[in-house]
Structures are given as structure tokens and as C-alpha cells.
Amino acid sequence: MNALAATNRNFKLAARLLGLDSKLEKSLLIPFREIKVECTIPKDDGSLASFVGFRVQHDNARGPMKGGIRYHPEVDPDEVNALAQLMTWKTAVANIPYGGAKGGIGCSPSDLSNSELERLTRVFTQKIHDLIGIHTDVPAPDMGTNPQTMAWILDEYSKFHGYSPAVVTGKPIDLGGSLGRDAATGRGVLFATEALLKEHGKSIAGQCFVIQGFGNVGSWAAKLINEQGGKIVAVSDITGAIKNKNGLDIASLLKHVKENRGVKGFNDARSIDPDSILVEDCDVLIPAALGGVINRDNANNIKAKYIIEAANHPTDPEADEILAKKGVVILPDIYANSGGVTVSYFEWVQNIQGFMWDEDKVNAELKTYMTRGFKDVKDMCKTHNCDLRMGAFTLGVNRVARATALRGWEA
Ligand SMILES: NC(=O)c1ccc[n+]([C@@H]2O[C@H](COP(=O)([O-])OP(=O)(O)OC[C@H]3O[C@@H](n4cnc5c(N)ncnc54)[C@H](O)[C@@H]3O)[C@@H](O)[C@H]2O)c1
DSSP states (O other): OOHHHHHHHHHHHHHHHHTOOHHHHHHHHSOSEEEEEEEEEEOTTSOEEEEEEEEEEEEOSSSSEEEEEEEESSOOHHHHHHHHHHHHHHHHHTTOSOOEEEEEEESOGGGSOHHHHHHHHHHHHHHHTTTOBTTTEEEEEOTTOOHHHHHHHHHHHHHHHSOOGGGSSSOOGGGTOOTTTTTHHHHHHHHHHHHHHHHTTOOSTTOEEEEEOOSHHHHHHHHHHHHTTOEEEEEEETTEEEEOTTOOOHHHHHHHHHHHSSSTTOTTSEEEOGGGGGGSSOSEEEEOSOTTOBOTTTGGGOOOSEEEOOSSSOBOHHHHHHHHHHTOEEEOHHHHTTHHHHHHHHHHHHHHHTOOOOHHHHHHHHHHHHHHHHHHHHHHHHHHTOOHHHHHHHHHHHHHHHHHHHTTOOO
16 A cells, blocks of 8 residues: 555544544645646756656644655655645644645755755745745755755745745754754654553663664664663664674664664674564564555564554554554554654744754753653543554544634635
8 A cells, every 4th residue: 555545544544533524534635735846957067957846735724834855766746745644643743833744856866966956956945935934834854855955945045035044944053953853853762662661561771672774763763772771683774784682782883884874794793684674573663764664564474562663654554454463562653753843843943932942952842742742642542442553643633623623724
């Protein structure tokens, strides 16, 4: 099932549990606006190249739309629609005053020079500057984009609208980025995992973890979980997979990854088949790389008791059913990886206040939001007698539905 079909299915199940009016249900699914623009730039050799830029703005009932901009050669409109919709439910679950959006440019960033990427980003911003804004739609980095991309958008947007740091988040610190943003999704995963394990009478210390993906989210989650006494026994990334049943030395692994651009070849571990990472023995499995990786082909062989969805949409609905029968507890993406967008919200707040928070304040506020979010999800599980995924979906959908009705937008 593709990402959009799976997201729509989860939304519809939640709408039924909530007893939503069918017209409201339909209107919540339809994106607010879909933008598609041609972006033509001169390449470094003087020739012209055209790219398609897009932005799906899904919903703004609770506040400005919020979501990443990705640069990737295979931009799949269905996936972007799904991710924009997931942002709407995610910001509502986190209870931050935003809606949801997602977008990007169909390009291969590694084939473009820095100055070509800058020109492309500036042309894209020129084409959409009237449709984004501090109180309209606030982009952030995603696959293939980074704080520098956000700096170019900020600068180009500010030419039209005056200096506007709050128009994007995930900026460099020197341009109004927030302390703690880099680690935020991984730190949110730590707080989410702590909350789940506490509910089951356990703590991070003494549990065995396996992590797929060792980029921003996976490596920060590994570092912070390890600092709390969690034993990380296997990790993987695009270069390969490694295992040490006595626990990987995460500080040394981080150094190795920095020097070698991947986990492959790490001394104090043995190489394993990357396809087996998800079915390795562990207590807690953290997919932190790609969507759709847990599916009917491997769900039966998963040994973890808990799955923390750090990646977006890592579990296919068919796998959800298989894992539920096995008693595996899944902490869903729209709650588990919401730490990043939550600290993006703190960045926006700091820009609007014109006041920079220290890192301890950012981390403490994040903990408050993640801990409260877990309690809110659990309350919905009790009300609707459902699992954590439906608890999170009913929580998010209900908040957006209430805002929609209060604003008088019901069809
Ligand atoms: N960065 C954030 O703030 C954030 C927020 C919410 C959700 N997410 C989601 O978390 C996931 C990871 O994001 P990130 O920011 O860490 O990205 P990243 O690009 O920094 O890291 C991705 C990691 O996945 C690895 N990877 C890629 N293909 C793989 C494969 N086939 N097998 C194993 N590993 C593979 C890469 O080598 C890399 O280590 C994505 O699904 C993203 O949408 C990220």
C-alpha cells in the first residue's frame, strides 16, 4: 500500500472512531492548496535548466501550515500529499498552533553546484513567496535540503516582504535558528521512548536497541539513548549494517561515521546483512531511515517488543495488523518523531519574540511537550479502546476537526 493510501486509511479509521460527519471527513482530506511551478535557472556553463517545484498545503485550521521542502529526483506527488497530511495530524498531536504542508523540487542536489542550488532555491522562492509566510506557511529542511537552503529562502523572501526570519525554520543559528534544533527529533525519540517504557514499568537502562538509519535522527537517538544506559546492539545506514551483541561504543561509532561517511568498517563490531537489521534480536526497534520498510514480508520475523517510528511512515498497514497479533507495541510516527517540528515551533516563537532561548530551555520545553503528548495519546486510546496509532490519529484528527468546526468551515 503506498504512503497516501495508508495515510488515508488511518485517517478514515480515526474519523469512524470519532464519529465524524461524512462531509467534514471528506473536506479534511482535501488539500487546501496544491502549488506547482516551473523553475528555470542558468547553469554554471551558461545553459538553461528547468525544474518543477511544488508545495502541497494540506490544512490551516489550527494555524500556519508547516512542513519540509525536499530536493529529490523522484518526487512522488502521492507521497508528498501523504506527508503534508501527516504534518497536519502531527502538529495537532504535538498541540502546536500549525497545520500541515510538504513540498520540494524534482532535482538531484548532488548533480548541482552550490551556486546552481542557490539560484534554484531563489527562483523557487520568487515563484511561491506570496503563498508562504510567517502566518501562512512556514517551510523547513527535509531530504536534500539543509540550513543553508533555509538561509537562501529567508534572504529571497525578505527582498519581497522585509526581514522575516520566522518564514522558515531549521535555519543556521547565526540567522535565527534555534539551539537544540539539530538534535530535536532524536531527543524527542528519546523522550517518547522513555514515556512508553515507563508506562510498561521499564526504563531505557537495561533495554537492547536496534536502529535502522544513522543520519540526523538515528545518530542523535543512539547517542542520547546510550547516555541513558540503553544498549545499542545493531545499527545500519546506506553503507551497511553492524552488530555487537555486547553493545556498540556509540561515541567511537559517531567519530567513525564522521571520518568515513558511514557505519561500514567500524572496528568494534561485525558486519551483518543490512536486510536483517529489522529482525535482529532486541527489545526496542527504531526505524530511522525510510518509509514502508516494515511490511508483510518481514513483520512476522520481527523480534522487538516495541517499535518507535522515528522515520515517517515506516510501517505498512498490513505489518501493523501482523505486529498487533504478535503483541508488538508500536509508537507511531506522528507522535514519536514530532520533536523536530516542536523545536521548529520554538524557533518560530523565538524569531517572533526576537528573543533567543538557551539550549536547556529548549530541551526542557521539548520534554514537556513530548511527555504531555504521550499522555494525550494514551487518553484517546482509553476513550476509543484502540492502539497507539489510532490513539494518535484520533487525537490529531479530533483537534483539527474541532478547529475546523469552530471556524465555521464545515461544508
Ligand atoms: N530530521 C528530522 O528532523 C526529521 C523529523 C521527522 C521525521 N524525520 C524522518 O526520519 C527519517 C530520517 O531522517 P534524517 O533527517 O535522519 O535523514 P538523514 O538523511 O540525515 O539520514 C538518513 C539515514 O538513513 C540511512 N539510509 C538511507 N537508506 C537506507 C537504507 N536502505 N537502509 C538503511 N539505512 C538507510 C542513511 O544512510 C542515513 O544514515 C526520515 O524518514 C525522515 O522523514 C526526520
